[in-house]
Amino acid sequence: MASAADRRIDRTPQELLPEGDRVAVRLQPAALSAKLAVPLLTGDAIERTALSQKVLAASSAPIVLLRAPAGFGKTTLMLELRHKLEAATIPSAWLTLDSADNDVGRFLYVVRAALTPLISGLSANGGDAAGPDDVALRLIDAIAAHRAPFTLFLDDFETVQGPAVLGLVRELISHLPAGARMVIGSRNVPELGLGRLRAHGKLVEIEPTQLRFTIDEATVYLRNRRRLDLSQDDVVRLHRSTEGWVAALWLASVSLENRQDPGQFIAGFNGADTAIVEYLLEDVFSRQSEKVRTFLLRTSIVADLTPSLCDRLCGATDSLDVLAKLEREHLFLIPIDGDGFRWRYHSMFAEFLRTQLKRRHPEQARQLNRVAANWYLEQDRPVVAIEHWLAAGDAGAALPLLAQHAEPLLNQGRVRLLARWLDPLRERGLLHDWPMLQIIHAWAVLLGRGPRAAALLLEQLDQEERRGRGFDAHRRALRLLYLVLLDRIDEARDLATSLVRDVPGRGSFVRGFAEVALANLTMIAGEYQEALKLADVVRSRGPDNASGMMLALSEAAEGAVDLTQGRLRKATAHLRLAVRAGTDDASGATNGNAMAGVLLAEALYEAHQLLQAERLLTVYIPLIRAVGVPDQLITAHTIMARIAWRRGDRDLAQQLLAELELSGHRETLGRVVASARLERARMLTVEGRIDLAKDEIARCADATLWDRIDRLSLRANEVETYKLGAARCAVHGAQPSSCIDSLHAELDAAERTQRARRALTMRLVLAQAYYRTSQPNKAMRLLSKAISFAAAEGYQAAFQDEGALLLEMLRELRLRPDLLGSGAAPSADTLQFLDIIVGEPGPPLPTDPKPWDPAIVAPAPGSSLLTRKELKLLTLVADGLSNSELAERLFVADTTVRTHLRNINAKLGTRSRVEAIAIARKSGLLR
Structure with missing residues (x-):
């Protein structure tokens, strides 16, 4: 059980780093209020009427993108837009993003907090123990259902680069209701599907060329706002030199204050690139007093400025007075909460100061990071302390702290943070005397970047001399995960069995991992009852795993068994628990359990909850691509492609399958490649493009591969196999009778081994075969049995994925309800379910249905x-x-x-x- 101090390491907002796929935390109130606070307009800002009118006039475009490098006035224009929208009684919310918002849970939390005052039905808490899927669904649904206009401003959007968060933003954009707008300020072009938005007239773009000041605007700014005594020629020359770059004009105006000969200064400009900003910053910096210059340099190493921290860094007691003076003089200082005691430097200025510090005083920079590290330790904030020890190059101080906190961080799933810390330490050979840090580094790389990236690390660990039972157990568990990721199932199960036998300890991370791995591998072997027993063992030890990871994986294992055996409703309940298992606060924290998330998406898809499945996969697909778990890769991409295909977006469906196939080639996973081709063949078959479907099936006809798949119960290929793909192609082609015997054999085997979901699709394909061979009675009997089973559990996708022929058969079956059931009249629920499947109501049920006999x-x-x-x-x-x-x-x-x-x-x-x-x-x- 993690101690309170261990748990506290994941609670502080300043410690949030760009994990992208791991633990998020609830922000402290001051940090949250800073993110939601609307920046103040400076007194010298000028109105950009033409630009704001362009945006306001395009009211039908829900997305506004202001894209330009730093210092082009994006935030100022956003503030002007907000002021005009508020004047028009259109409410707005403001959110300043940072790199920590790459975490899915934190991003959802801060967006929800920003919108809570505007949208009824939202809560900043979002419900206890809500997983990211639930939080995302509630947020998107509440936004989509909101009928009053509103605008969400997202500033510093360039800091968001995580694929999962970008996917969520795309989802938010696609569900904005009429009257809602999103205004984005970014230094780069965000990956938000801008091409489609642009093509559909849903995007207004403001680019650097538009944000540059015109000569008239420069004149107003320099003469009226900055109150500089400049001739028009001076203004023109300065505008030409800076090319209207707002930051450069502002910096030049600061430099021009109190100069006797502004013309001479202006004549020295010869370009409008980053060099001019460097020059101007240097000019502004050099004109400060020695005390202020020293303060600026020494405090530049920290992300947030508090008086006590600044006092420590500067060896002074008057830092509050200095900070207040800098704020009064508008010297690149930005308040980050409402009480006036925390600030940050403008990012452009902070970069300049850190560069100057390293250039002028490299040893001082290291010493200052040591001072900051000790201060953060006193504040019980070890993660930031580790960051500063590493920035100081002081591995001697960082390593003991890492050894103390690395394992709790691993349990919490913060593998990218750990890899970022430990990668350079390993490269410098500094982990040799820290065997458990070597182990944790290997876990972090394997879980975060996949087997290819971790192969050399595992090889080196295998060459290490024996370091004790704990080290050896971890080493074997790493090898187990490596085998699973490479789809080497048989070897993995043998190793998992030996680990469970050899490793004692109820609270052991390795023992828990081995048990949950063995539960999943036993399920793959088709020993479902044994797998459920093993999952129960893991769940009984759940409290020993503070992160909830083992509990989540055990719930996922049971959910997978339920899906295999056709218990869709029960599976969905288990998988919802699995996704939420690692969540411990309302920020939407997640242990990154993509396995459970993908399985839940599969269950939702089966029940025709396409939107929820799609949103869930939007969160999890980017996470699983990095690691490459075969079953999750195949299932996630296949379901997402089917959703796109059913919406008529054939291009997106094919793109997803191409990405899946490429992942298989890249990771040398033959099953992944073959499954992508098999799904492509299925789509071609139901579209009636039989020749092309045959070509795709032929490309994945690896007998050795499919023999191995056929003897296992692999989740991604539980239904779709080479034999089924070939049979479906024959049914829709010229030889429907050729596969009837083989389909019967597959159906009998599926029923005998309790693989009810597999049996359902076998029954549907066999029914189509009988129909195509003019045996309608047999076809309808099979279809009737399939409907009875599916109606009880809520399966819909299995029918709809078979295409137009099966749907036409279902319509005919609906016209003859006497064929539904075994002699008795079908229930109203069964008929209603059939109506839902075919998408139209059938005739009312006759009071005394008579059997149909063609002979009479x-x-x-x-x-x-x-x-x-x-x-x-x-x-x-x-x-x-x-x-x-x-x-x-x-x-x-x-x-x-x-x-x-x-x-x-x-x-x-x-x-x-x-x-x-x-x-x-x-x-x-x-x-």
């Missing part, structure tokens, strides 16, 4: 013979073509096809295409 049904009296076109249509119907395929073959509209089918039923006295085909054959109209 004759054409209606007075019916005429079918026309040539109707006969041709019926022939094609008998071949199993869907309505859209019939329309394409006959060169008519879908509505015309439906009219012909109604006419055929009227003439033959039938109620469905199945009855029509049977009567036509009995009457000799069809062979």
Whole structure:
């Protein structure tokens, strides 16, 4: 159990670093208020009327992007826009982002906190123990449901680079309601799908060329706002030299104050690049008193400035007075909370000061970092202290602190932070005498960057002399994870079994990891009851794992068994618990358990909760790509591609499958490559592009690979295998009868081994095979059984993914409810479920349904013979073509096809295409 001090290391906002896929924390109130505080406009700001009017006039564009390097006035223009929107009674929220917001949980927390005053239904707490998926769903749903206009300002957006957070922002953008806007200030072009937004007229862009001051604006700024006595020629020359760069003009104005000959100073400018800013900053800096210059340099090493810390760094007692003076003189100092006792330097100025400090006083910079480290230790903030010890180059002080806190940080999942610290220490050979730090470094790299990046580390650990049982146990557990990531399942299970046998200790990290790994590997072997027993053992030891990681993984293992055996509702409940298991506060903290998240997305997709599944995968796909767990890679990309495909976005679906295939090639994971091709073949098959589908299936026909997959219960290939893909292709092609026997065998095997979800799809494909071979009774009996099972658990995607032919069969089945069930009338719930699947209501259930027998049904009296076109249509119907395929073959509209089918039923006295085909054959109209 982690101590209170250990848990506290993940609680301080200044310690939040750009993890991207790991633990987030609730911010302290002062830090949160600083992020939400609207900056103050300086007294010398000028109004950018043309730019603000351009934005306000494009009211139909929900996204405004102000993109330019530092010092171009992005924030000032955002403040002007906010003022005008507020004047128009449009409320707004302001959020200044920083690198710590790359953490999904923290980003959701601060966005929710910013919007809570504007949007009803939001809460800054977001619910106890809510996982990131729940928080994201609630946030997006609340925003989408909000009907009043509002604007969210996101400043310093360039600090957000994590793929998961960028994906969430894209989701927020796609669900902004009418009247809502997002104004983004960024130094770079964010990866937010701007091309699509631009193409659909949903984006207003303000670029550097537009943000530069015109000569007129420069004149107003320099003469009226800065009150400089300059001739128009001087203004023109200065504008030409700076090219209207706002920061350069401002810095030049500071330099020009109290100069006797401004023309001579202006004549010295010869360019408008970063060199001029460096020059101007140097000029401003050099004009300060020695005391202020010393203060600026010595305090530049810390991210936030408090009087007590500054006193320590400067060996003084009047830092509060100096800070207040700097703020009064507008010397690059920005307050970061509301009580006036914490500030930060403008980022551009801070970079300049740190560069000057290292250039002028390199040893002093190291000493100052030591002083800061000790101060942070006194404040019980060890993570920031470690940062400063490392910045000081003092490994001797950093390593004992790292040894004390690295394992709790590993338990919390902060693997990128650990890797960033330990990578350079290892390269310098400084970890040799710290065996457990070597181990933790290997864990961090393996969990954060995958097996390829960790291979050399593991090899070196294997060459180490024996360092004791604990070191050896960790080394073997690392090898176990390495084998799992490389899809070497059999070797992994043997190693997990031996680890569980050899490693004692209820609270051991290695023992817990080995047990949960063995539970999952036992499930893959098809020993489901044994896997559930092992998961129960892990859960019984949950309190010993403060991070919740083992509890999450054990819940995920049970959820995976439930999915395999067809218990969709129970699986969803377990997987929601698994995703939330590591969450310990309302900030949405997550232990990074992507395994549970992807499985939950699969369960949601099966229940046709596409939006929730998509949002969840938006969070987790970027996390799993870095590590490359085969089953999670395949499942996540396949589901995301199917969602895109069902929405008609074929390009995005193919892009996702291409990314999956590339990941498989890059990590040499043959199953990943083959699964991408198999899913591509499935899509082509249901679209009727059989020749192309056959080509894709042929490309993944690796007998050795599929023999191994067939004897295991791998989650990503539990349903989709080479045999099923080939059979589905045959069913939709010219040889539907060729696969009936093999499908029967696969269905029998799935039922015998309790793989109910697999059996469901086998039954659906087999039903289509019977339908295509003119055996409608067998087809409908199979379909009826599938519907009965699926209705009880809520499975929908399995039917909809099979395409138009199966949906047409379901419509016919709905017209004959007497075929549903075993002799008894189907329940209202079953009929309602079938209506949901086919997307339209069927006829009411008759009070006394009579069984349908083609032998006693004759054409209606007075019916005429079918026309040539109707006969041709019926022939094609008998071949199993869907309505859209019939329309394409006959060169008519879908509505015309439906009219012909109604006419055929009227003439033959039938109620469905199945009855029509049977009567036509009995009457000799069809062979």
